[in-house]
Amino acid sequence: MTSLEQSISRGGQGDGIRLRPVSDAIGAEVLDVDLAAVDDALFDKIHAAWMDHCVLLFRNQENMSDEALVSFSRRVGTLDQAPPNENGKRFVDGFPEILVISNVVENGVALGSLGAGESVWHTDMNYIEEPPTASLLWGMEVPETGGNTGFLNMYKALEDLPADLRARIEGRQIKHDNSTNSAGYLREGAVEVTDVTTCPGAVHPIIRTHPVTGRQALYLGRRRNAYVVGLPVEESEELLDALWAHTEQEKYYWHHKWQVGDVLMWDNRCAMHRRDPFDASARRIMHRTQIKGTKPV
Ligand code: OGA
Ligand code: MN
Numbered sequence: 001m002t003s004l005e006q007s008i009s010r011g012g013q014g015d016g017i018r019l020r021p022v023s024d025a026i027g028a029e030v031l032d033v034d035l036a037a038v039d040d041a042l043f044d045k046i047h048a049a050w051m052d053h054c055v056l057l058f059r060n061q062e063n064m065s066d067e068a069l070v071s072f073s074r075r076v077g078t079l080d081q082a083p084p085n086e087n088g089k090r091f092v093d094g095f096p097e098i099l100v101i102s103n104v105v106e107n108g109v110a111l112g113s114l115g116a117g118e119s120v121w122h123t124d125m126n127y128i129e130e131p132p133t134a135s136l137l138w139g140m141e142v143p144e145t146g147g148n149t150g151f152l153n154m155y156k157a158l159e160d161l162p163a164d165l166r167a168r169i170e171g172r173q174i175k176h177d178n179s180t181n182s183a184g185y186l187r188e189g190a191v192e193v194t195d196v197t198t199c200p201g202a203v204h205p206i207i208r209t210h211p212v213t214g215r216q217a218l219y220l221g222r223r224r225n226a227y228v229v230g231l232p233v234e235e236s237e238e239l240l241d242a243l244w245a246h247t248e249q250e251k252y253y254w255h256h257k258w259q260v261g262d263v264l265m266w267d268n269r270c271a272m273h274r275r276d277p278f279d280a281s282a283r284r285i286m287h288r289t290q291i292k293g294t295k296p297v
Contacts, residue, residue, distance in 0.1 A: 017045045019053070023254035026153040026271060027055040035072045035263055036063035043075045051213050054271040055151045057256065058263040064138055066095045069263075069289055073097070073136050076265070077291035080132060092287070101137065101286040103278075114183045116280040121152060121248065121272045124290065126221030127178035127201040133293040136265045141285040142258035146278030149264065151271050152253040158207065158218040161246060168239055169206040169228075176201045177225030184224075196227040196236070203229055206243075208296040210269050217270045219296055220247060247272075268293065 018031040028049060035058055038046065050056050073079055082091060082099035091100040091112060100112030125131045137149070158166075178201040179190040186192065193199040206228070208219040220226070223244055228236040255276070256264060266273060278284060 017042070017049060019049055021053075022057060022256070025156065025252050025254045026053065026151050027057060027254050027256075028053040029057040029059065033058055034063055035061050036065065036068035038072055038075065047076075050265065050267060054153060054155070055254075055264060055266045058265075059259060059261065061138070061261045061263050064261065064263060066092055066098055066287060069136065069138055069287060070095060070097050073289040073291065076134055076136070080290040080292055082288075082290075097289055099288045099290065101288055102284060103280060104141075104283050104285055111285060113181075114275070116147075116278050116282075116284070117183055118277040119183045119275040120222060120224070121150075121220075121274045122222040123219070123268045123272050126204070126219070126268075127176040129202045130295050131202075131204075131293050132268055132290045134265060134267055134291040136263060136289045136291075138287045139258045139260055139262040140287060141283045142260055142262075143278045143282035143284050146276050146282070147284050148255040148257050148276045150253050150255040150274045150276070151266060152247065152273070154217040154219065154247075154270050154272060155210075155215050157247040157252050158216055161218070161243075165239075165242060165246065169243070172206050173203045173229045174206050174219070174221060174240075175199075175203050175227045175229055176221040177227075178202070180224060193225045196225050196233060199225055199227075201225075204296045208269065211294065211297075213270075215270070218243070218247060220244065220272065269296070 017033065019028045020031060021028050030046060030049060046056065070079065079097040081096050092098040101114050102112030103116035104111045123131065124135055177193055177199050179193050179199060180186055204219055206219060207216055209216050220243060223240065226240055228239055231239065
C-alpha cells in the first residue's frame with residue numbers, strides 16, 4: 001500500500017475498504033471489491049467513499065453481468081428505465097433498466113447511443129425536473145485509444161469561484177434546454193432553439209446543496225442554450241461564459257482511460273462528465289444504469 005492509499009483508508013468514513021485517489025481533482029479507485037458480491041456493510045463503506053470522492057472506479061470486474069449491474073445499482077437507489085435512443089429503441093432483452101452506450105452498428109442497427117463522437121461537459125438529464133442522482137457505466141468493449149470519460153468536481157469549482165462571480169449567481173437559476181443530447185443530437189420531436197428565454201426545459205438553482213453531504217456545488221448542466229433566468233440574454237450569455245471558463249479548468253477534472261471490466265459510478269449532484277471522441281471503426285460497448293433523482297435545491 002502506498003502512503004496515499006494508507007492515508008485515505010485511515011481517513012474515517014472509507015475505513016475498511018482500500019481506496020486509491022485517481023487524481024487531485026476528483027475520484028477514487030476502490031480496490032479489491034467484487035461488485036457482484038456486495039453486502040449491506042460493504043455497500044455502506046462504498047457509499048461513504050462515493051460521498052467523499054463523487055466518482056468511484058472499480059477495475060477488473062470479472063463477475064460483472066447485466067444482472068449484477070442492476071442489483072448493485074438498486075442499492076444506490078431506484079432505477080430509471082432506460083430512455084429510448086436516437087432511433088427510439090430500447091436495448092437489452094430482460095433488462096429494461098440497462099441503456100447501451102455504443103458506436104457499434106450490427107446489420108444496420110445501432111447497438112446503443114452516443115456514437116463515436118465527443119460528448120461535451122454535462123450533467124445527465126439536467127433539463128428535467130428531477131434529474132438522475134447517479135449513473136453507473138460498465139466497460140464491456142473499449143477502444144485502444146480515445147473514448148476516455150472525464151469528470152469535473154463541481155464542489156471545488158464553486159469553492160474557488162471568484163467572489164464577484166459568486167455574488168452574481170447567488171439566488172439565481174438556470175433554465176436547462178432540453179432540445180439536444182450530450183452528443184449534440186436533436187431529440188425526437190424537439191425543434192432547433194432560436195430563443196433561449198422561451199425554449200422548454202427545467203429551471204434549477206445555479207448553486208445547489210447536496211442532499212447527503214450538505215455541501216454546496218455549482219450546477220451548470222450544459223452550456224448549449226442555457227439561460228440565467230431574469231437576465232437580458234446578452235448578460236446571461238456573458239455570465240455563463242465566465243462561469244464555464246472558470247469551471248473548465250484542468251485542476252478540476254480527471255479523465256479515465258477505460259479497460260475492459262471497469263465500472264464507474266458518478267454522482268450527478270457534484271460532478272459533470274464528458275467523453276473524448278474515438279475512432280469510429282473501433283468498438284466501444286458500455287452497459288449503463290441510472291438512479292432516479294430529486295429536484296435540485
Ligand atoms: C453517459 C455518458 C460517457 C461515456 O453515459 O451518460 O455521458 O464515456 N457517457 O460514454
Ligand atoms: Mn452523460
